[in-house]
Amino acid sequence: MNKVFTDGLSFALPLLIMAIGALYSEKSGVTNLAVEGFQGVGAFFGALAATLLSPVMGNGNQLIIYIAIIAAALGGALFSCVHGLLCIRFRANQVISGVVINILSVALTAFFTSAANQAISGSASNKFVLDVSTRFSVPLLCGIPWIGGLFTNMYPFEIIIMVLVIVLWYLMNKTTFGMRLRACGENPQAVDAAGGNVTGIRWKAVMISGALSGIGGICFAYSLIGNFSPSIYQGFGYLAIAAMIFGNWKIGPTTLACLMFGLAKSGGLQLCIAAQLPSIYTDLFLMLPYVLTLLLLVFFSKKNHPPKAAGEPWDKSKR
């Protein structure tokens, strides 16, 4: 039971930070299907930094993880500029741009991972091996019956993400920047008339989105997968988008949606282990979050309120 909560939370939080990334971009009026690509490329940059630094700073140095997270955020933000360039500058179709980026990122990371490995170690392997992250339990809280599992065996990044989520919620809902960003997604003409810079705000939003997705990606690489390889592209980005839509483009409900996905996934796996089913049955349980999403969307989609201007390139001369 404890393990369900522990694993559920460590899956839900990286998913959440990616979902909030997508949310920032969409709220500013740029449809973002590229989260899957952003998180992969972000994780690539993080893993590359970790691989380069580990001989210098010594194996197993935990500081590397934090540097990797920062590198992933920067790399994700850098790569998201491609999406910004296509959607904001070149007025391309935003859904197509997202698909382009996802295709491009899989190829890019695979290509450059082998190239980097060739240069560093001489063998063209397609993965970066990462150190194991330490885990800790919060004293006192982990002793609470039933939900104590939430506070046991935590990864350090989980705390970082929790803090980030609160900051991001504040930024979105309580600051001028956040208000303008939300207005850009509803009525960019109004923002322009009020003296705001629509293009600038959308650029910032897309880059925030890339940075957050990158953080999500490197966290998955450290927790769930344990290295950086093409298996980072398992569709977490798409699941994050589903969580965002399910959460009706609001940070609070999105958090709940992510927690539900995490618990459904870990719960299914533990159930599978408890029932002593052969390992091929895990596939059926891995399918669970996706089936759940589709079913829940059937019930909740009608009332959804997506940002009105999302998907439309901004044209100053339009009224």
Added chain:
Amino acid sequence: MRKKDLFLARRLTGRYASLWVSVLAILLMLVTASILLLLIGKDPLAAFRSFLQGCGMIPKAKYGGGSGQLTDLMDFLNYLAPMILASLAFITAFRAGLFNIGISGQMLLAGFTATVIVGYNKALSAAVAKPLVLLIGLAVGGLTGVLIGFLKYRFNIHEVVSTIMLNYIISYLTGFLINSNYVDMMTRNSKVCTPEARLTLTNVMIGGLKCKIPLSLVLAILIALLVSFLFRKTVLGFEIKAVGMNRRCSEYTGIRVSRTILLSMGFSGAIAGLAGVAYYMGYTNSIIPKALPGMGYDSISVALLGSGAPIGSIFAAVIVSLFQQGANYMSSSIGVAKEIASLITGILLLFAACGNYMKYLAERRIQQAADTMQPSPAPGEQEDKEVKAL
């Protein structure tokens, strides 16, 4: 310099603007790919030549026994057939303003169902099995498409989300079924289907060369003509295009939008289903569990490069397939990682996606040129331009 600019600008705003955008995208892609190849210290010309050699377009230096240029060419056509079908599937939905991102999933489900029902049935003769495979492909893909369309208009679930969810569900479900019932212990893939059911004839001897004959290529070209006919000559095709351009306007003119969405998504799924059987029971004859075919995504770049035109997509499919299919030979002869093929496809898609911006720039340039030549253009000339734009 200025005159040259205008030459390109005229082409990009003229009658064949879409064609010129594609040509420009291909040229830009070739330049970018060459720079990339130069950066990693390879000769771009040699690389492009080996892509062509791998597809049997130009002869290789030497061949193994029983194979020749024709063998490679037939292999290439065998890959091309499902690629054309998959891009047609994307186009049919795209024209109605819908993004069928789930072509991979629909291909996999149709291919799996047809393999299980017909491919493992040894009693059926070729004359029964092959049409049956096509029918199952059509039905399974079509039903999946209709389901997505239904979710879209009845429950307001965006098709991009539902198709992605379905992709994963189909991938895990078929993976589980293959691993539990139909796995070949040696290859870890599904068991191979019977030659009677396979849509590609293998080991046919032509002039002493062992060749594959892809029957599905005929089907692909036939469907391309059909889709072209649908959009050019039929009421339904017109309605689909109208819904794609402006949903609300079509509703007010009396088009039944829900029916149009269901039908175009159904057609799209059905053609994706055909692509699936052409891929899994033609190009390959077994299924790798839990792997969505990358072709489903490549087909989007093909459709975009063909600027949404059914016949144009045949030519676009040739170009994208050249890189995908030629990558193996290129990789072994030049020593560049195979992934560069996907990288090239991605770059191509990147430039093709900027097509509207190119047209916009060209229009502005012509406008500027006209403004500097004479302060106010003659009324007749302006009219002429407007007619051209229409």
